Amino acid sequence: MTEIAYLTEFMLGRILVRVTATQRYDTMSTARLLMRRWLESDREPFAALNGDQETMRFFPQTLDRAASDDFVDTIESRFEEQGYGLWAIEITDTGEFIGFTGLNSMPAGTPGAGGLEVGWRLAKTAWHHGYATEAASAALVVAFDRLGLDEIWSMTSVLNEPSIAVMRRLGLSEVGRFDHPRVPEGHVLRPHVCYRLTRAEFAGARAG
Numbered sequence: 606m607t608e609i610a611y612l613t614e615f616m617l618g619r620i621l622v623r624v625t626a627t628q629r630y631d632t633m634s635t636a637r638l639l640m641r642r643w644l645e646s647d648r649e650p651f652a653a654l655n656g657d658q659e660t661m662r663f664f665p666q667t668l669d670r671a672a673s674d675d676f677v678d679t680i681e682s683r684f685e686e687q688g689y690g691l692w693a694i695e696i697t698d699t700g701e702f703i704g705f706t707g708l709n710s711m712p713a714g715t716p717g718a719g720g721l722e723v724g725w726r727l728a729k730t731a732w733h734h735g736y737a738t739e740a741a742s743a744a745l746v747v748a749f750d751r752l753g754l755d756e757i758w759s760m761t762s763v764l765n766e767p768s769i770a771v772m773r774r775l776g777l778s779e780v781g782r783f784d785h786p787r788v789p790e791g792h793v794l795r796p797h798v799c800y801r802l803t804r805a806e807f808a809g810a811r812a813g
C-alpha cells in the first residue's frame with residue numbers, strides 16, 4: 606500500500622493540520638509527525654511508557670512488558686480488520702517513537718458505546734509540544750471525511766486535565782459524567798467525563 610491519497614490541509618487554532626494518507630490509512634503524515642502501523646522496535650519504548658507511574662497516573666495500574674505487548678497485538682489486529690486504529694506516532698525529523706494517538710471503540714457501559722473515541726498516550730518527553738492535538742486532528746479527518754462518522758467521542762478520568770485540555774483544543778465539548786465500569790467502585794479514577802465532537806462542529810472548526 607504505497608499509493609498516497611492526499612486528504613486535507615487546514616488550521617485548527619495554532620496547529621497546521623496537513624494530512625496525507627495511504628490507502629486504508631496505514632500511514633499518515635502531519636506537519637511534524639508520522640502516524641503508522643506498529644514496528645517491533647516500538648515495543649520496548651511503549652512498554653517503558655506503559656510502565657511509567659507518572660505517565661499512567663490516570664489509569665488504575667501500569668502495564669508490564671507482557672501486557673504492553675498484548676496491547677500492541679490487539680491494536681495491530683484491529684488495523685488488519687478495520688484499516689485504522691491507534692497509530693504509532695513517530696517524530697518525522699528524528700524518527701523517535703513517542704506513543705499512540707488514534708481511533709478506538711467506545712467500550713460497553715459508557716456514553717457513546719458502539720461509537721468511536723479519539724485517544725492518545727505519549728511518552729513524557731513528548732508532552733507540551735502539541736503532538737497529541739496534531740495527531741488527533743489527523744485521526745478526526747479520517748473519522749469524519751473517510752469513515753463518514755457523525756460524531757466522535759473521547760473520555761477520561763475527571764482528574765485528567767491534560768487529556769481534557771486536548772479534547773477542548775480539538776473542539777470537543779463535555780456531554781456528561783459517568784462511573785467507568787472497568788474501574789473498581791470507590792477508586793479515585795472511577796468518575797469519568799465524556800466529550801463529543803459532531804461532524805458539523807468539526808467542519809466549523811476547520812473553516813476557522
Ligand SMILES: CC(C)(COP(=O)(O)OP(=O)(O)OC[C@H]1O[C@@H](n2cnc3c(N)ncnc32)[C@H](O)[C@@H]1OP(=O)(O)O)[C@@H](O)C(=O)NCCC(=O)NCCS
Nearest residue numbers: 660663725726727732733734735736737738760761767768
Ligand atoms: C494526555 C497527553 C497526551 C496530553 O499531552 P500534552 O502535551 O498536554 O498535549 P499536546 O500534545 O496537545 O500539547 C499541548 C501543549 O503543547 C504546547 N505546544 C508547544 N508547541 C506547540 C505547537 N507547535 N503547537 C501546539 N501546541 C504546542 C501547548 O501550548 C500545550 O502546552 P501545555 O501542555 O503547557 O498546556 C499526555 O499528558 C499523556 O500522554 N498523558 C498520559 C496518558 C494519558 O493520560 N492519556 C489519556 C488517557 S484518556
